[in-house]
Amino acid sequence: MTEQVDDAHPRQVNPLLIESIRSEIQAVGGALSFDRYMELALYHPELGYYTHPRTRIGKAGDFITSVSIGHCFGKLLARHLVSPISKLAAGSGDIVLVEAGAEGGQLGLDVMHELEDVLPASIYDRLCYVAIEPFPSKREHLAKVFGDVDADRFRVVSGWQELAGSRGVLIANEILDAMPVKRLRWRNGSWLQICVANGEQAGSVFHEVEMPIENPELSEVVDTLPLTLEDGFTIELNMGLKGWLHDLAQAFEMLYCCLIDYGLCEGEVFSPARKSGTLRGYLRHQAHDCPFSRPGITDLTAHVDFDRVMAIAKTTGFNIINFTDQHRFLVNAAKSWLLEIEQSGAMDDETRKLLHQFQSLSHPTMMGGVFKVLEMTRGIPDGFL
Numbered sequence: 001m002t003e004q005v006d007d008a009h010p011r012q013v014n015p016l017l018i019e020s021i022r023s024e025i026q027a028v029g030g031a032l033s034f035d036r037y038m039e040l041a042l043y044h045p046e047l048g049y050y051t052h053p054r055t056r057i058g059k060a061g062d063f064i065t066s067v068s069i070g071h072c073f074g075k076l077l078a079r080h081l082v083s084p085i086s087k088l089a090a091g092s093g094d095i096v097l098v099e100a101g102a103e104g105g106q107l108g109l110d111v112m113h114e115l116e117d118v119l120p121a122s123i124y125d126r127l128c129y130v131a132i133e134p135f136p137s138k139r140e141h142l143a144k145v146f147g148d149v150d151a152d153r154f155r156v157v158s159g160w161q162e163l164a165g166s167r168g169v170l171i172a173n174e175i176l177d178a179m180p181v182k183r184l185r186w187r188n189g190s191w192l193q194i195c196v197a198n199g200e201q202a203g204s205v206f207h208e209v210e211m212p213i214e215n216p217e218l219s220e221v222v223d224t225l226p227l228t229l230e231d232g233f234t235i236e237l238n239m240g241l242k243g244w245l246h247d248l249a250q251a252f253e254m255l256y257c258c259l260i261d262y263g264l265c266e267g268e269v270f271s272p273a274r275k276s277g278t279l280r281g282y283l284r285h286q287a288h289d290c291p292f293s294r295p296g297i298t299d300l301t302a303h304v305d306f307d308r309v310m311a312i313a314k315t316t317g318f319n320i321i322n323f324t325d326q327h328r329f330l331v332n333a334a335k336s337w338l339l340e341i342e343q344s345g346a347m348d349d350e351t352r353k354l355l356h357q358f359q360s361l362s363h364p365t366m367m368g369g370v371f372k373v374l375e376m377t378r379g380i381p382d383g384f385l
């Protein structure tokens with residue numbers, strides 16, 4: 001293995017990351033929980049897939065997102081946000097538009113650009129965009145991107161504590177699927193936890209081992225899982241979700257949030273078609289299901305279990321106001337824009353391009369069906385929005 005850390009898109013696995021994972025496996029006695037392995041592969045402070053500088057999203061990266069399709073997604077999301085922002089702005093004081101998982105910052109730029117056009121100036125002037133980014137190197141990058149645009153209106157902070165008591169809107173596109181997950185397998189009549197062990201197998205330097213579940217917090221969740229599945233049935237469980245939603249809920253005095261991601265609902269997690277789980281690796285637009293293939297240069301992701309997100313959100317004090325697919329969400333959000341196009345009677349190249357993007361983003365057989373949108377509030381009386 002050769003180290004290539006300077007390339008904008010390294011192709012070689014970094015041996016330092018492998019060594020770091022190996023030593024942690026040894027330190028815990030030979031079987032590392034899968035979510036910790038995923039955390040190291042994606043978020044090792046310097047060598048993780050998401051922390052090391054590289055092109056991750058778009059044609060030159062490993063996968064596309066709705067944001068990388070073009071400006072249309074941010075434009076329509078902004079139009080949808082006009083109503084909650086305007087209502088939250090009814091009192092005095094500043095309003096924040098917070099983004100979690102901003103990655104390169106493009107969605108923030110697209111949304112704010114459109115909001116400047118569609119919000120009354122009296123409200124836009126009181127609006128500030130804040131990206132929550134836990135990693136210093138990514139904060140630095142985002143600060144540069146936003147600083148080049150408008151350093152006064154765009155801020156980058158390290159955590160929720162910096163938002164304490166604020167009033168605003170949170171957007172997050174494809175963050176939940178990028179959070180580390182545990183993997184569980186139904187084996188011979190009980191649930192086991194899939195852990196990671198050292199040792200070559202099928203061309204990878206790590207392999208999986210099935211271990212009994214001893215962690216009380218995990219056992220509590222496992223006690224709620226079905227017990228009549230085919231042997232070998234595998235699922236993913238995001239144990240970090242509860243803490244994340246709790247911190248989000250605590251950070252704001254009044255919050256409307258919009259979480260967008262690909263995922264499953266209405267028990268789909270346990271459908272026979274999902275027998276092997278949903279964990280996937282992405283490298284240069286090729287998907288595979290081996291989580292140990294090329295750690296640190298491969299994205300690892302799992303479908304979001306929206307049934308679980310909504311159940312935890314409710315116990316955390318969120319009010320669920322809408323759960324739908326991206327198709328319905330965007331078609332609704334696009335109404336005013338489509339009407340403007342029709343009324344103007346003009347069709348320039350830019351509009352044509354945006355309409356083409358709208359089709360890819362909203363078509364039920366394309367991104368419109370796979371992606372789901374969850375809208376929730378906290379600290380906002382029923383009927384206020």
Ligand SMILES: C[S@@+](CC[C@H](N)C(=O)[O-])C[C@H]1O[C@@H](n2cnc3c(N)ncnc32)[C@H](O)[C@@H]1O
Nearest residue numbers: 050065067100101102103132134173174175178
């Ligand atoms: C798939 S990328 C998001 C893509 C981007 N939002 C877009 O739509 O193009 C996932 C991002 O979530 C970030 N992330 C993961 N966990 C996070 C957390 N707890 N807080 C903030 N960002 C997080 C990752 O660092 C990464 O930038």
